[in-house]
Amino acid sequence: WNSHRRSAILGAIPVVGYSAPLLSMITALQFVRNSQRLIDEGYRKYRGGLYRIRLLAHWIVVATDAQAIEDIRKAPPHVLSFGAAQDVFLQTIHTAGPEVVHDRSHVTWIRSELTRCNAARFDALREEMAVALDEQIPLSAGWKAYPVEEVVAHVVCQMSNRLFVGEPLCRNSEYLELAMSFANEFIRDVIIVKSCPEWLKPPVARLLGNARKCAKRVATHLRPVIEQRDAAKRTLDKASASIPDDALQWCLDNATGDARHPANLALRMLWINFGSLHSPTVTLVFALYHLASSPEYMRILREEVDGVFAHEGWSKAALGKMRKLDSFLKEVLRLNPPGIWAQQRLALQPFTFSNGQTIPAGTMLACPVLSLHRDEENYPDANEFRPWRHCESDEAHKNLFVTTKPDFMPFGHGADACPGRFFAAIQMKALLAHIVLTYDVRFEEGRRMPERRFVAGVLLPGKASVEFRQRA
Ligand code: HEM
Incomplete structure (x- = not known):
């Protein structure tokens, strides 16, 4: 009876694409290839309410208006759970293992230590940025083309790992390769495990075990470091x-028992890398594509960065004074959010929105980030890249790009919003400021911003070489 009632309640929510059990799998496949088209279609038709789409492993209900987004934000975790939604989306119990799922100490570290990013940490970050950029884009008087996505991923990974595992491991090329490839290996496991029936998931996950294999190799790098530190x-x-x-x-200071084992610490370090690599990389790649396509953006940003550093020198506080840099990155994130969903939740109990619509327990919920960001009611000329729109008035600038709101949610919204966003802001601003100060940037002759795609809800920027030379 319960499942009948559950289907009846869900059945009242309109569907984008096919709704019949077998046909809906066509929609699920279409979603993998072109997620944004379906999400936009739902947003156009059902804006102000809920709609649902079939994904490969389950249905998802999409909340489209500010009130519903606030309702989700305010719901307690025993009713709408972020952790349980992650378990469903990433099959974390099977793919990452209970060590990562149940011990959330890395989130505590990100929220407290990394967010604070004291002066010593900022200096270390800046030093690592210079080392990594010198290696990846050595200064040259003539133009030279670089595959930006790979270069940026490497620089971001090396910088972050200076604060995750320190020197010299953050410069070890095999360690960095493992940290960068982990996401792909892990997602491959997620896709396969997700397509299995529940009873088959544990043996299949054990058989694949890519996350654990990767952690084992990382552990060989961590073991001597841990021994030396101890x-x-x-x-x-x-x-x-x-x-x-x-x-x-x-982690060494706070972990006890098994959690202190190198393989477990390796898995935790990889898990932090998983959260901290793709989104800042994609954001910076788009920032560079925009810079390469407009000398005017470069001129305006340079004026600001030169001016602030001339008075303040390099510091976290100086980066905080660069309003145009903040606005530029915010606009990049507005139009290119790295993930199509935010505020993903699993309903652990039936939940009723303030407009009276109800979802049953077991329903997956999410908000359509890009559709909200391209809504003309939220942003005039919403499809236009207007990099200074977020700093045109003091009022506009109150909302820095780390501020989450129902009309700006690349980081989610509320208590479970991305804990790494304050660090991401420092890292991305430092990198962009350094690039603006040090290099000229342009597309190769005849090239322009490549087509981007959302595959299974994840933004892939499209490959393009960008040319760099030492600032003339
Ligand atoms: C442009 C940069 C970034 C974007 C757009 C981004 C976006 C997000 C989003 C959308 C979520 C899920 C929140 C929700 O749906 O309610 C999330 C969670 C998370 N992010 Fe980020 N993120 C970024 C950078 C980072 C960085 C640099 C780190 C680590 C240093 C990080 C660590 C995490 C972690 C650990 C979680 C899961 C939190 C939990 O389990 O409670 N993120 N992020």
Whole structure:
């Protein structure tokens, strides 16, 4: 009776694409190839209410208006759960393992230590950025083309890992390769496990085990570092400045028992990398595509960055004063959110929105980020890239790009919004400011911004080489 009632309640929510059980799988396949078209279609037809789409493994209900988004934000986690939604989307229990799912200490570290990014951490980040960029885009008087996506991913990964595992591991090419390839290996497992019936998931996940294989290899890099740190700590006074200040050390100091095993710590470091690599990379790639397509953007940003650094020097506070840089990145994120969904939740209990619409327990919920960002009621000329729109008035600038709102949610919204966004802001602003100061940037002759695609809800920027030379 319960399942009948559940279907009846869900059945009242309009569908985008096919709704019949077998035919709806056609929609699910279409969603993999071109997610945005279906989401936009739902938003156009059912804006202000709910609609649903069939994905490969389940239906998803999409909330389209500010009130519904606020309702979701306010719902307690035992009613609408972010963690449970992640378990469904990423099959984390099977693919990442209970160590990662149940021990959320990395989120605590991101929210507290990484977000604070004290002066020493900022200096380390900046030093690593210079080292990585010198290696990836060496200064040259003549123009030279680079595959930006690969270059940016490498620089972002190396910078972040300076604060995750410290030197010298953050410069070890095999470690970085593993950290960068983890996401692909992991997602491959997720897709296969998701397509299995529930009873088959555990053995299939064990058989594939790509996350664990990757962690095993990372553990061989971590083991000597951990041994060295433990040995050094035994001989050092606790307050000594030479105790490393990174995520690994934090985990070592706080973890007990099995959680301290190198393979488990490796999995945790990879998990942090999984959250911190794709989105900043994609955002910076689009920022560079926009810079390469308009010398005017470069001129305006350069004027601001030159001016602030001339007075303040390099610091986190100086980056905070660059209003145009903030607005530019915010506009990039508005039109190119790395993920098509935000505020994903699994209803653990039936939930009723303020407009009276109800969803049954077991329903997956999400918000259509790009559709909200391209709504003319939220942003005039919503499809136009207008990089300074978020700093045109003091009022506009109150909402920095880390501020989440129902009309700006690349990071989600509310208590479960991305905990890494404050660090991402520092990292992306530092990188863009450095690039603006150091290089001229343009597309290769006859090239322009490539076509982008959302595949299974994830933004792929499209490949293009961008040319760099030392600032003339
Ligand atoms: C442009 C940069 C970034 C974007 C757009 C982004 C976006 C997101 C989104 C949409 C979520 C899910 C929130 C929700 O749906 O309600 C999320 C979660 C998360 N993000 Fe980010 N993120 C970015 C950078 C980072 C960075 C740099 C880190 C780490 C240093 C990070 C770590 C995480 C973690 C750990 C979670 C899961 C939180 C949890 O389990 O409670 N993110 N992010």
